[in-house]
Amino acid sequence: MNLSPVPTAPETDSISRFSQEPLPVVYVQGTHREMGYQIGQHRRAAIHAMLATYRRHFDNEGERLRINSWREATLHARKYLPFAEESVPQYVEELQGMAEGAGMDFNDLLVLNCMEALTEDALHRGCTSLAVAPEVTADGTLLVGHNEDWLPDDFETVYLVHARPANEPAYLAITYGGLLPNIGFNARGIAQCCDSVYPNDARIGVPRIFVSRAVLAARTLDEAIRAALNRRRAAGYNHLIVHASGEMYNVEVSAADFQVIYGDEGLLVHTNHYTARRMRAVERSSEDLIASRVRYNRTLRLLRSHAGRLDNQSIQTILADHVNFPRSTCNHVEISDNPLDRQQTIASLIMDLASNTLHVAWGTPCRASYHSYRLEA
Numbered sequence: 001m002n003l004s005p006v007p008t009a010p011e012t013d014s015i016s017r018f019s020q021e022p023l024p025v026v027y028v029q030g031t032h033r034e035m036g037y038q039i040g041q042h043r044r045a046a047i048h049a050m051l052a053t054y055r056r057h058f059d060n061e062g063e064r065l066r067i068n069s070w071r072e073a074t075l076h077a078r079k080y081l082p083f084a085e086e087s088v089p090q091y092v093e094e095l096q097g098m099a100e101g102a103g104m105d106f107n108d109l110l111v112l113n114c115m116e117a118l119t120e121d122a123l124h125r126g127c128t129s130l131a132v133a134p135e136v137t138a139d140g141t142l143l144v145g146h147n148e149d150w151l152p153d154d155f156e157t158v159y160l161v162h163a164r165p166a167n168e169p170a171y172l173a174i175t176y177g178g179l180l181p182n183i184g185f186n187a188r189g190i191a192q193c194c195d196s197v198y199p200n201d202a203r204i205g206v207p208r209i210f211v212s213r214a215v216l217a218a219r220t221l222d223e224a225i226r227a228a229l230n231r232r233r234a235a236g237y238n239h240l241i242v243h244a245s246g247e248m249y250n251v252e253v254s255a256a257d258f259q260v261i262y263g264d265e266g267l268l269v270h271t272n273h274y275t276a277r278r279m280r281a282v283e284r285s286s287e288d289l290i291a292s293r294v295r296y297n298r299t300l301r302l303l304r305s306h307a308g309r310l311d312n313q314s315i316q317t318i319l320a321d322h323v324n325f326p327r328s329t330c331n332h333v334e335i336s337d338n339p340l341d342r343q344q345t346i347a348s349l350i351m352d353l354a355s356n357t358l359h360v361a362w363g364t365p366c367r368a369s370y371h372s373y374r375l376e377a
Contacts (some may be wrong), residue, residue, distance in 0.1 A: 014346045016332040018363030022371035023174075023347070029164035032090045033097035035073040039161060040101020043177075046157035047102045050112060050177025053153045061340050065119045077114040083206045083232045091180060091213050098178060109178045114207045116196065117234050126272055126343060128295050128319070128329045129193035129240040133247045133266035136307040144242050144351040145315045146183060146193040147365065148174065149331040155346045157362060160184075160373060168217040172358050172375040174347055182212035183349065184358065187377035188219045189244030191351050194237040195270050199254030200284040201210045205234035210238060225251055229258055238270045244353040252279045267303050271296040291327035298323050312350060312359065319348050320366040330366045 001236065002101040026042045040047065055070055055372035062068045067076065084092050087098060099106040111118065134140040148158075152195045157177040161184075164170045173184025192215045194208075211230045218224035221243050223365045228239040237255025248263030250270050259276035261268075272292040274283045283289075302318045319329060326332035331345045348365035351358055356375040361368035 008045055015152075015265040015335060016364050017152055017346070018361075018368040020369045021362065023027060023360055024159040025162055025363050025373065026159060027162045029166075031166050032094040035163055035165065036094040036097025036099075037101035038097075040098040040103075042101075043157075043159055044102045046159065046176070047098070047109070048104065050154060050157050050179075051104065051108050053151070054112060054115065055371060057099060057340060064340065067118060070111070073111045073118055076118050077107065079204050080114050080117060080207050080234060081110060083204070083234070084210045087206050087230055087232050088210050088214050091210050094213075095180060101146070101367045102178070112178045113180060113209045117202065117207055118203075120202070123215055126292060126295065126327060127193075127195045128299055129195050129238075129270045130270075130299055130303060130315070131240060131242050131268040132303060132310050132315070133246045133248060133263065134323045135246070136266040136303075136310055138309050138311045141311070142242070142246050142353050143310065143312065143315055144185075144191045144193065144240070144349075144353070145319055146240075146349045147319050147329060147331065147345045148183065148347045148349070149343050149345050150176070151340075151344055152333055152344050152346070155344070158347050158362060160358070160360065162375065164377075165167070167219070170375060170377040171216045171374060172356075173216060174349060174360065176346065180209050180213040181190070182216060184208060184216060185351050185353060185356075185375070186216055186244070187356075187375060189353055190215070190218050190221070190224050191242040192216060192224070192354060193240040193270075194350075195240070195272055197238050197252065197254070197272060197274055197279075198284045198289070199235055199237065199279075199282045201255040201257070201282050202235040203255045205232045205255065206230050207234055208237055212239065215239060215241065220251070221247055225249065225260065228253055238274075240268060240270055242268075242353070250275070252276050254279065254282045257282060267300070267307065269296055269300045270302065271299075291324060294327070295329050315350050316348075316361075316365060316370060319350075320364075322366065330364050332364060
């Protein structure tokens with residue numbers, strides 16, 4: 001199987017969004033509250049835009065989202081706050097700083113960062129993550145790839161955070177709107193990608209985004225995996241966690257259980273369904289995740305067929321794959337979908353931990369150009 005050049009989007013899609021421009025970057029440093037304040041100041045418009053979008057969705061789709069008003073959403077979100085304050089208070093302070101910098105109510109940002117829990121995962125989305133170890137790449141480089149698929153409404157609000165915390169490793173990560181950063185890598189060689197999964201044991205606890213934000217602060221693989229398994233967690237993601245040494249793990253997490261999957265063949269892939277047998281027992285709505293299984297198998301097949309020859313360009317091509325369009329690895333809007341069901345790849349990332357470089361395409365990678373950013377620790 002030969003990988004052809006990055007395919008263009010089918011002509012039937014004229015509404016999925018992309019840009020040839022580089023993503024905005026916010027450079028922050030200091031305490032967590034100071035960093036949050038700097039993000040809030042610099043990305044004020046994007047944060048307010050995200051808030052307006054989700055307020056509108058609650059007004060129009062309250063019954064489906066199981067919450068009838070923004071006020072009700074706020075009351076529910078406050079139930080999660082004590083768990084975050086007890087377990088990861090530094091990231092609560094980060095969010096408080098962001099609210100202050102953006103000139104908005106902290107409770108509004110709390111709702112945005114608890115959205116998956118509040119809506120009981122009503123917004124099913126498709127992300128794809130992969131990692132390839134030095135022994136299977138063309139030049140011995142460790143590469144990590146991720147397509148972030150979400151509401152097209154959030155395309156405009158995507159940006160990068162280059163952070164130098166006062167007491168944690170520096171990191172470079174992507175986020176959008178008012179969400180805490182969680183997909184990226186740090187100066188200790190720890191990289192993380194997150195994929196939504198859908199467990200049936202969700203509970204009130206530490207929201208998933210706060211848990212995944214903590215992984216970016218890890219100094220070792222052990223710390224990173226332990227952070228993903230916060231004992232007070234509300235539910236879980238799949239955390240694809242990689243170290244610059246070439247060690248690679250998928251950590252599939254629910255509220256009460258987990259499974260650690262080691263990349264012993266030098267390849268790791270994850271999408272949005274549980275792959276471990278014990279975790280499949282807690283998966284909810286498996287019939288809605290068929291497209292996730294297609295993306296998983298397709299991506300793994302492409303990686304295996306090119307083991308030993310994989311490089312940045314071939315990873316870009318894999319992330320731009322259109323098999324099973326529009327619910328392909330390169331995810332596109334289906335115009336016939338309800339606005340709340342529409343999704344697309346809003347950013348595509350490739351991390352090179354040897355050079356501390358993040359390559360990012362803004363929007364669907366079949367059309368958008370990748371730009372390179374370096375972590376300066």
